[in-house]
Amino acid sequence: MTTTIDRKTATEAAEAIRIQDAGKQYENGTLALSNIHLSVHEGEFVSLVGPSGCGKSTLLRIMAGLDQATSGKVQIQSEQASFVFQEANLMPWRTVVANVALPLEISGVSAAERKQRALAALEKVGLTAHADSYPRQLSGGMKMRVSIARALVSEPKLLFMDEPFGALDEMTRHRLHEELLNIWMNSNLTIVFVTHSVFEAVYLSGRVVAMEAHPGTIKQIIPIEESYPRTNAFMTSPQFGEKVREITNTLT
Amino acid sequence: MIQANGQVSKAVVTARAQEGTSSPVRKKKNRSLLYKTITPIAFIIILIGLWQLGVRVFETPKYLLPAPSDIWKATLKGFPDLMQAAGNTFIAALFGFLLSVVLGTAVALLMMASKWIRWGIQPYAVVLQTIPVVAIAPLVVIWLGPGMNSIVFISLIVAIFPIISNTNLGLSSTDRNLMQLMQMYKSSTWTMTWKLRFPYALPYMLGGMKISSGMAVIGAIIGEFVAGIGGGKGGLGMAITSAAVQMQTSFLFACTIAASLLGMAFYLTVAAISHYSLRHWHESAIRSDNE
Numbered sequence: 016m017t018t019t020i021d022r023k024t025a026t027e028a029a030e031a032i033r034i035q036d037a038g039k040q041y042e043n044g045t046l047a048l049s050n051i052h053l054s055v056h057e058g059e060f061v062s063l064v065g066p067s068g069c070g071k072s073t074l075l076r077i078m079a080g081l082d083q084a085t086s087g088k089v090q091i092q093s094e095q096a097s098f099v100f101q102e103a104n105l106m107p108w109r110t111v112v113a114n115v116a117l118p119l120e121i122s123g124v125s126a127a128e129r130k131q132r133a134l135a136a137l138e139k140v141g142l143t144a145h146a147d148s149y150p151r152q153l154s155g156g157m158k159m160r161v162s163i164a165r166a167l168v169s170e171p172k173l174l175f176m177d178e179p180f181g182a183l184d185e186m187t188r189h190r191l192h193e194e195l196l197n198i199w200m201n202s203n204l205t206i207v208f209v210t211h212s213v214f215e216a217v218y219l220s221g222r223v224v225a226m227e228a229h230p231g232t233i234k235q236i237i238p239i240e241e242s243y244p245r246t247n248a249f250m251t252s253p254q255f256g257e258k259v260r261e262i263t264n265t266l267t
Numbered sequence: 268m269i270q271a272n273g274q275v276s277k278a279v280v281t282a283r284a285q286e287g288t289s290s291p292v293r294k295k296k297n298r299s300l301l302y303k304t305i306t307p308i309a310f311i312i313i314l315i316g317l318w319q320l321g322v323r324v325f326e327t328p329k330y331l332l333p334a335p336s337d338i339w340k341a342t343l344k345g346f347p348d349l350m351q352a353a354g355n356t357f358i359a360a361l362f363g364f365l366l367s368v369v370l371g372t373a374v375a376l377l378m379m380a381s382k383w384i385r386w387g388i389q390p391y392a393v394v395l396q397t398i399p400v401v402a403i404a405p406l407v408v409i410w411l412g413p414g415m416n417s418i419v420f421i422s423l424i425v426a427i428f429p430i431i432s433n434t435n436l437g438l439s440s441t442d443r444n445l446m447q448l449m450q451m452y453k454s455s456t457w458t459m460t461w462k463l464r465f466p467y468a469l470p471y472m473l474g475g476m477k478i479s480s481g482m483a484v485i486g487a488i489i490g491e492f493v494a495g496i497g498g499g500k501g502g503l504g505m506a507i508t509s510a511a512v513q514m515q516t517s518f519l520f521a522c523t524i525a526a527s528l529l530g531m532a533f534y535l536t537v538a539a540i541s542h543y544s545l546r547h548w549h550e551s552a553i554r555s556d557n558e
Contacts (some may be wrong), residue, residue, distance in 0.1 A: 081447055098451055104444045107548040121452040121461070149547050167411050230344070 025072065028057045030092065031173060031205040032078055037232075038085030046230035051087065053224065055207060055213055055234065057172075062208045062216035063224045065266060070175055070231025071209045078207060079110050079175040096173040097166035101181055103158035105150040111161050112146040118169040136168040137161075139198055156187035160194070161179060163245045167198065178206045180215070192219060200243055213266070218250060225265045236267045272517070315405050333517040338524075341517035348506065349518075353525045359415060360533065363422025363490075364483035368476060372431025378431075379438045379464070396405035396428045400486065404493040411494075415490040418490035418502070425486030426479040433475025466495025470549050473541035484530040503529070 039048040048070040056059050062072040076082035078087060079098050096119070105114045113261055117135040124132070137143050140160035149159055159179060166174060180188040196219065199206055210216050216223045221226040223237045241249055249255055302460065315335045321327075322334040329337055353450040374392075378385040404421050411417040441464045449459050491504020501508075503526045543554035 063536070079451065081451065096451070098448065100444050100448070102444065104448060106445065106466065108469075116453045117449075117462075121449065121454045121458055151548060151553070176509070 025232050028059075031055050031057045031059070032092070032207070033088075034078070034084075034180075036090040037074075037084040037089055038079065039070065039077065039082070040085045048077075049230040049232055050085070051231075051233060053236075057092075057205055058203050059222065060196075060223060061222050062210055062220040062222050063226060064210055064213055064216045064262065065226030065234075066228055066233075067211065069226040069228040069232075073231065074175055075209045077174050078173075083196045083203045091173070093263045094171035095169065095171045096175060097169060097171040098176070099162055099166045099176040099179045100161075103150070103155075105158060105160040106160055106166075107150050108246060110147050110149060111142065111153070112263075114150065114161055115168050117165060117166045117233075122169070126255055127135060133164070136164040138166060140164045141192060156183055156191060159183065159191065163195070163198075170207060172203070174204050174206045176206065178209055178211065181210070186213075189249065195219070196244065213259050213262050214250075217255060217262065218245065223258075223262055225262055229264070237254075237262055237265070285306075304517070330514045330516045333520060337517045337535070338520045341515070342521040342524075343523065345518050348527055349361040349521060350425075352501070352503045352506040352522070353529055355500060356484065356491065356504065356526070357529060359418040359490065359502060359527070360422055360487035362419045363487055364426055364480055364533070366419065366423045367430050367479055367483065371479075372434050372472065374431050375434035375438060376460070378435055379460075392428065392431050395424065396460045400425055400489055401493075404489060407490075408494045413494045413496050414500070417494035418487055418504075421490035422483045422486035425489065426483040429475040429478040430472070431475075433471045433478075434468055437471025438464050440471075441467045463554035469549060470545055471543065473537070475533060476537050477541060480533040481530045484526065484533055488526055 017262045032053070034051050034053045036049040037048065038046070041243060051074060063074060065071050072083060074153040077084050078091065079096055079100070088152055094112050105111075106117070109117070112130065115136050119129045119132060134146060140163055142157060142164065142172050145153065145157065151162070153161065164178070180191055180247070183191065192215070195206075198204070208216070208219060213223075217239055218240055223239060224233055225235045225237060226232065227234045237258065241254060319335050322332060327334075328331055333341070349496040400421060404417075407417045407420050409425075411420055445463055445467075446459065448494050449463055454462075487502065488507070492501040492508060495501030495508070497506030507519060507522045507526075510516075510522060522547065530535075542552050
């Protein structure tokens with residue numbers, strides 16, 4: 016597959032995000048982020064990890080344009096970005112397919128095309144059978160899948176995810192990891208993923224950005240060389256443990 | 268129920284489904300429903316019986332306290348008048364209610380759109396609530412003249428406050444994350460209002476409408492007290508006034524009962540609409556389904 020070749024040469028690919036010396040200071044004087052330098056390449060899967068208060072979510076929100084840096088330079092190559100929040104954030108009065116179609120509805124896509132594209136997005140997360148259900152009828156994992164489908168329906172170049180699997184049980188989370196990697200490998204998505212789980216970051220990412228708090232800074236960027244697709248065997252391999260230990264040591 | 272992520276939970280679902288059809292549980296549920304219906308009916312029958320008995324035993328004069336049988340006779344005798352009066356009140360209350368929904372929602376939307384309007388209007392919306400309507404009703408009659416216009420207007424004044432206040436509350440409690448999500452997709456203010464804030468506020472609005480529906484009927488009757496005109500166009504308010512003046516106490520009771528039945532019909536209609544429009548997603552509608 017050409018996609019796997021692209022992943023290997025990701026470092027030579029064009030930059031999707033370039034952040035130079037960015038900082039964020041709140042009005043009360045608290046320095047949330049300082050001296051941030053980070054480049055994310057097209058098609059990369061990058062995770063931000065760190066203790067709470069290290070500004071990883073703030074950094075993500077700045078990249079997504081939901082928040083502004085107070086100093087430095089943040090350049091985003093593509094306007095086509097989607098965001099997946101910690102909670103699924105579905106509209107309870109809309110069916111699953113209507114929730115997924117929301118971004119298309121906002122941008123004025125015709126009803127027929129909306130439905131078709133929403134169903135296609137639902138197929139990617141394996142929820143076609145629940146298209147006409149209401150969110151309250153779904154489990155937590157299914158709601159998150161709908162949320163991901165909604166993020167994918169606008170065919171974004173960039174996908175920002177803020178601890179999307181934090182509230183899910185271990186089994187569901189792992190299944191969603193595999194689904195997400197599958198979706199990513201079959202597209203040219205660039206994903207920036209915030210998590211507090213080092214295991215999650217190592218399993219998913221090509222690079223892990225380790226951050227520390229007070230003020231929020233990048234301590235180290237650790238590449239994960241393991242090739243995709245990654246299997247369960249990777250999770251129990253010595254390399255995996257090595258990377259987890261390296262990052263954990265960096266963080267503490 | 269559709270949490271079937273695997274075989275185990277599927278088994279739970281089927282087990283639950285069987286539980287639903289198994290006879291002892293359902294019988295028990297039906298029986299409690301039966302008791303719930305029968306108890307209030309029995310209660311009112313006993314009360315009416317005691318009333319009838321008391322009036323006969325103590326030989327209370329009819330103009331002071333008529334027996335239930337007298338009220339029944341008066342109802343049958345004055346039935347065409349009663350229906351006509353109730354019909355007039357119904358029309359006035361309906362217009363008052365609909366206008367209060369339209370205007371109240373519009374005011375709440377304006378208050379959402381601009382903080383200046385919100386700051387400007389909010390205190391007076393409260394003042395509107397505290398003004399004794401009976402006191403300003405004659406003023407309304409001076410401005411709009413006696414008849415339907417004044418009656419509808421008074422009904423509107425009485426019914427509009429819960430609409431403004433509840434819609435305002437609903438519109439200002441929109442989920443922040445969803446708003447950010449829509450902002451990310453560059454949603455216009457109009458789209459945001461129509462597709463997010465409005466549906467989010469709907470349960471609140473319907474709650475306000477439930478309260479307003481009964482109040483619109485009361486407002487219409489107050490309006491008819493003050494602005495009602497004779498010749499069978501005065502509605503229940505007028506019928507009550509004239510019955511009181513003529514000491515037709517039995518008919519007065521009949522009018523009062525008709526007024527409360529009208530209010531109840533209004534309320535139940537709005538409650539049914541509310542339940543229907545929220546049935547798929549709002550806790551209030553779902554919970555009452557399971558009871």
